[in-house]
Amino acid sequence: LSSISDTDNLETKEVETQEVGSAGSHANQVCPDDIPTLAFPSISTSDFQFNLEKAADIIVEQVAEFLNKFRNARLVLVDLSHKSKILSLVKARIAEKNMDTQKFFTHVGDITHLYSRGGLRCNAIANAANWRLKPGGGGVNAAIFNAAGPELESATKDKVKSLSPGNAALVPLPSSSPLFTREGVTHVIHVLGPNMNPQRPNYLNNDYNKGCKILQDAYTSLFDGFASILR
Numbered sequence: 001l002s003s004i005s006d007t008d009n010l011e012t013k014e015v016e017t018q019e020v021g022s023a024g025s026h027a028n029q030v031c032p033d034d035i036p037t038l039a040f041p042s043i044s045t046s047d048f049q050f051n052l053e054k055a056a057d058i059i060v061e062q063v064a065e066f067l068n069k070f071r072n073a074r075l076v077l078v079d080l081s082h083k084s085k086i087l088s089l090v091k092a093r094i095a096e097k098n099m100d101t102q103k104f105f106t107h108v109g110d111i112t113h114l115y116s117r118g119g120l121r122c123n124a125i126a127n128a129a130n131w132r133l134k135p136g137g138g139g140v141n142a143a144i145f146n147a148a149g150p151e152l153e154s155a156t157k158d159k160v161k162s163l164s165p166g167n168a169a170l171v172p173l174p175s176s177s178p179l180f181t182r183e184g185v186t187h188v189i190h191v192l193g194p195n196m197n198p199q200r201p202n203y204l205n206n207d208y209n210k211g212c213k214i215l216q217d218a219y220t221s222l223f224d225g226f227a228s229i230l231r
C-alpha cells in the first residue's frame, strides 16, 4: 500500500511540475535558483483583448528566438489561474515544439508573490503597462505597482515618462521595495502591448497586421531589456 501511495505521489509531483513549471519546493530541485529568470504575464490578452491564439504563437516564437541567443537564462509565463486559456495554449505549443522546459515553462500564481508563495526565484518581472506608466487601472499593472510600493513609481519616473505600443522600459527596483526584499526581484520591465479594446488608448480597430507586429516588437523589447541585465 505504501509503495502504491509513494508512486502516486511521485506521479502527481511530475504532472504538477510539467503543468505549472514549478511550484513550492520542487522549483529548487527542477530548476536551480542561480539561473537568471524573467517572469512575464501574457501582454495584451486581457484588458487589451488581443486574440489568444495569435498571442500564444508570438510568445512561443519570441521566446525561442531569445533562448537561441541566451543559453543561461530562463523565461516563465505567469497567469493567475489554472484555468488560464493563454497558459494552456502556450503549454500545448511548448510540447509540440519540444521546447526545453527547464528554460521555458508556465507557472500559475500571482506575479508579485512568485518566491514567497511559489518558491520561484525571478530576478526580473514584466508588467503589462499603460502608456502613461501609471499605477492602477486593474490587471497586472495595478498588482505590480501595489506590491512594489511607491518606490516603483518614482524609479519609473526617473527612467521614462511614457511608452508607445511595442516598447519596453527596464526599471531597476530600489532595494527598499517589498518586491525586492520579499521576492528578490531586482528589475521591473514595463511593456506596452497592442490594444484591441475600443475603450482604451491606441485602439487598433482589430487590425491584426499591425497588432501582431506590435506584439512581436513588445516581446523583443522586453527580452532585450532582460538581456541587458544578463551582460
Ligand code: AR6
Binding pocket: 041, 042, 043, 044, 045, 046, 047, 048, 049, 078, 079, 080, 086, 109, 110, 111, 112, 128, 129, 130, 131, 136, 137, 138, 139, 140, 141, 142, 143, 193, 200
Ligand atoms: N499575476 C500574474 N498574472 C496576472 C496578474 C497577477 N497579479 N494580474 C493579471 N494577470 P492585463 P493587458 C494576467 O489586463 O491585457 C491595465 O489596466 C492576466 O490574467 O493586466 O496588456 C494596464 O494599465 C492576463 O493574462 O494586461 C493597461 O491599461 C495578463 O496578466 C491594460 O491593463 C495581462 O492582463 C493592459 O492590458
